[in-house]
Amino acid sequence: MTTTTSTDELLSVRGLRKVYGSGPGATEAVRDLTFATRAGEMVCIVGPSGAGKTTLLRCIAGLLPPTSGEVTLDRHPVSGPPEGMAVVFQDYARSLFPWLTVAQNVDLPLREKGVARAERRRLVAESLDAVGLADVPNSYPWQLSGGMQQRVAIARAVAYEPRILLMDEPFAAVDAQTRADLEDLVRDLWHRLGITLLFVTHDIDEAIYLGQRVLVLSARPTVVLEDVTVDLPETRDQLTTRNDPRFHALRTHVHGLVQQAKRGEAARRAAA
Numbered sequence: 001m002t003t004t005t006s007t008d009e010l011l012s013v014r015g016l017r018k019v020y021g022s023g024p025g026a027t028e029a030v031r032d033l034t035f036a037t038r039a040g041e042m043v044c045i046v047g048p049s050g051a052g053k054t055t056l057l058r059c060i061a062g063l064l065p066p067t068s069g070e071v072t073l074d075r076h077p078v079s080g081p082p083e084g085m086a087v088v089f090q091d092y093a094r095s096l097f098p099w100l101t102v103a104q105n106v107d108l109p110l111r112e113k114g115v116a117r118a119e120r121r122r123l124v125a126e127s128l129d130a131v132g133l134a135d136v137p138n139s140y141p142w143q144l145s146g147g148m149q150q151r152v153a154i155a156r157a158v159a160y161e162p163r164i165l166l167m168d169e170p171f172a173a174v175d176a177q178t179r180a181d182l183e184d185l186v187r188d189l190w191h192r193l194g195i196t197l198l199f200v201t202h203d204i205d206e207a208i209y210l211g212q213r214v215l216v217l218s219a220r221p222t223v224v225l226e227d228v229t230v231d232l233p234e235t236r237d238q239l240t241t242r243n244d245p246r247f248h249a250l251r252t253h254v255h256g257l258v259q260q261a262k263r264g265e266a267a268r269r270a271a272a
């Protein structure tokens with residue numbers, strides 16, 4: 001288990017509950033979630049399908065009001081999209097504007113933030129360079145592969161200079177090789193920029209490869225089943241890390257927890 005001291009806590013989720021709708025048709029998506037992350041941490045979240053991972057991220061991002069409980073960023077309650085937070089979703093095709101070029105897509109949130117033109121130009125160029133897209137600023141998203149489009153979405157988030165970046169299954173729609181490249185890109189950006197990262201994924205191997213901690217969620221209504229510390233060397237690469245016996249042990253452990261969560265869901269359904 002990881003304990004987070006109150007002094008360096010950045011994000012805190014306390015007693016979060018989210019119920020959609022009311023009356024007999026209500027869905028309790030999240031029952032009672034409590035965890036915290038320190039500044040600069042990389043925390044991955046896994047859990048069975050429908051466990052409420054997207055609901056949790058939307059509450060953290062201030063896009064959805066919780067039914068009860070609280071999310072704080074730097075001790076300030078989150079009640080709308082907070083400054084200093086950026087989100088990358090799975091569906092890059094819908095999150096990019098097809099009528100804007102790559103550079104214009106990255107630039108848009110900076111314009112909305114009121115960043116001066118010269119500074120915007122620098123941030124757009126630097127972030128496109130950071131994701132390996134320095135040579136296509138004038139292309140349109142639909143002219144690029146899926147992996148490249150997701151890089152544009154990442155560049156847009158990075159250019160915003162967030163303190164915390166939320167990613168909701170960002171690589172679920174790309175092929176395996178592209179996914180491995182994007183995982184390494186995220187680790188690299190996290191190291192270089194010193195941001196805090198909260199990364200939701202279905203993929204247990206991906207969670208362990210990327211994270212310093214993996215929060216395993218139960219099935220709906222959701223609680224944290226276990227907060228697993230990923231005690232792998234900080235320098236990771238696709239071959240060595242994934243062949244490390246410790247990686248296999250962690251994967252077996254997390255896999256067992258997710259299976260346990262699914263069985264809990266099956267038992268709940270049988271009892272209903």
Ligand SMILES: Nc1ncnc2c1ncn2[C@@H]1O[C@H](COP(=O)(O)OP(=O)(O)OP(=O)(O)O)[C@@H](O)[C@H]1O
Nearest residue numbers: 020021027029048049050051052053054055056220
């Ligand atoms: N707008 C909504 N109205 C009613 N129920 C909803 C709404 N959004 C989500 N739900 C329900 O809440 C539960 C959790 O959904 P959510 O999308 O947060 O889970 P998830 O863990 O992200 O799922 P997946 O792993 O399949 O992406 C599901 O039962 C879902 O049907």
